[in-house]
Amino acid sequence: MVRVAVVGGGFAGLIFAREMASTGLRVDLYEEHGRVGMPEHCTGIVSERTVNTIGREARETIIDSYDSLEIRFRGETLAVLDVGTVYRLDRVRLEELLLESLMSLGGRAQLGKRVHSVGIEGSVKAGGSEARYDAVILADGAHGELHRMLDLGYRGDYYYGLNILVPGKRESTILVDFILDRGLAFTWDVPTVGSVSVAGAMGTLAGVKRFFEVLKPRAFKVYGGRIPAGPPAERLRRGRVYVVGDAGGLVKPLSGGGLYPNAKAAKLAASLIKRGLDVGEALEKSLSIVSHELRAQHAVARLVYGTRVLETISRAVGGAPLRLRLDYDTHHQLVISTLSQVGALSSQRLAAAALRGGGLEAPLSLVKVLYHSSASAYKRLASGRLPGV
Template identity: 30%
Template sequence: MALQSKNFYDVIVGGGSVSGLLAAREISSNGYSVLILEEDHEIGTPEHCGGVVSQKGLEKLGVIPRIKTIENYIKGAIIKTKNSSFQINSENQHIIVIDRRSFDKELAFQAQSNGAEINTKSSITSVNYSDNVYSIKISSGKIFKSKFFVEARGVGQLIKNGYRNAIPSGQYEIYAPWIQKDIIEVEFDSELYPGYFAWVVPTGDGQGKVGVAGRHINTSLTIERFLEKKGKPYSIIRKIYAPLWTNGYIKPFHIERNVAIGDAAGQTKPTTAGGIYSGGMGGIYAGRSISKSLENDNDCSFLKEYQSNWINSFGNEFDRQILFRKILERLDNKSLDKIFSSISSSALDNISSTGDFDFHAAALKSFLNTKITVNFLYTFMGNEYRKIIKDLSKI
């Protein structure tokens, strides 16, 4: 049960971000030895996240963020198309913006307090499995060994494994007087951001994160244009570019004792690519199942529980979101205008009062469920729309 030698661990976690740190916290809380190997020189840095999350989601992850981790409280969102816009009140959903640099360090502290070890500047270069032992080599040439390996190296690892269709994104931290303190802005434009959108996430008065993502776009050029349109003055404080995963979860979540979690398992929302909550829960479920396996002589059959627990929690929601994504990816700007301008104020009131940030497929359904929209989508998408409706009714 305890450490067997300096470089032999019960579990090695590749990737020290939200999902890897939560898995490590769970496993080490059960008394098993865990090493987290993180390629960056600092946990939480560079931050590649908008940090928008529900307080309910964070509670489920077992984290009450410190005051300095909470950057902002969100009251609503303005959703825009080229020639139309509407506003949703989200006060009931208790959405906050967190500073991932600080949040990830809180998770690292939780994991470490339970006994996990964290090594930064330790980029994994190879993972080999033989005789029930993983040999994990890092860039310095050092090799660590373990009984289980947790794959938590994010979307980059999916791309390395040959998965396609990740969406390029760019996000700048900026200071600009036109940023509204507690309102998120989302802008759809099928030509500028195909398959996704542009966003402004306020982190305070006159400061925030501005981002764009879209299939096959030049992200830096697109974000510069978005900023030009918003107008001067603004100052860019930080730039990041990172791929987003919106294609759904990837089964199986484990092969032998190699267990994928978080973005590396595609556990990000197909609508927005948000993954702090759903991927974090992946880490927690995986950590619990790995602990059970270790308790039972490394019996891998307990890992099936991880997959079924995660799919029971998120499977239906993600399947629905994928169908809504199919609709979004087909709409041109005229159609987006038409649909957005036909939303009734009662539908908006309903979404404002009953919407759920983490499980928003129901809100999307009511949003698209006006007579004008349904008729329009039947005409615009024909059989494809009929099939989506049929598939939705089965979930």
């Protein structure tokens, strides 16, 4: 029987472990903590697509639902987005249920067992013993040393994400405010049950600390952690070892969310195994597909965080917020929709803002975004002179 080890019992490790076990493979999960789901660090907002991809465990852990997303730039509303329905999940319970599902499928969980080393030939050393596997899935997180020891996984920059539970109002709209100043990328306010809101911020460590100091008098719970800024690692495989989750930079670059890309990659790998691919081929192919998608989204993140695009959109909107539909899982479509909504001249100004404000990487990011847009939009932006901003 084909044997697979999964090192790390966070969401990425658990979803890959469950999906591998669902194909009939023998799966061993190693987790250094005595329980899964802790420490908390994620807001847990996902699309209906992601809920369906994860399955029963996600549906049974839905806490709240929302139908719109209000996008602001330094307090001014730029757009109100129809996102269909998105959900907030109980992340701790979600991971507990995924563990239960893994074990019901015949998987084994070794909780409280720290892995000391992993070999590219498939060896795993933990607790004074060594075992060999046909594939090892490393999900040791943003702070993990195991993937670094193998010269694998994410090596880029990090943001810090912070969630703060504060008194709030019950609403159905999530607020996201792009700050792009003083170490803050953006902040959010997610209303939830019991007149409580999850206020949060993503940015540098100093930036999120300043944000916390403002809300500290009202805070009654705080959690968070490091978030890869992206794009995904160039190298996610070495020998029989595959890196997933934060360890591989498999997060949405604009928001830092990791549930969608890892659920998609795990589900895809399982479907390929069921079609006859061996576990190594399936993992490599699924990770390649999802990484490519995340790289396209990273181009959008570079435009938003590294240029003057939002300032230009703000001027083009002129106090009349755009109303757009957004696929919550594909952020690059938001920029494309905005380009088409603000009109040809403003679109040219957006391009000029990107080129002027984003340094050497901005032109490449703009090309990548345009690659995903319509031919007419491409021709409009790529032709002729760009006016001043």
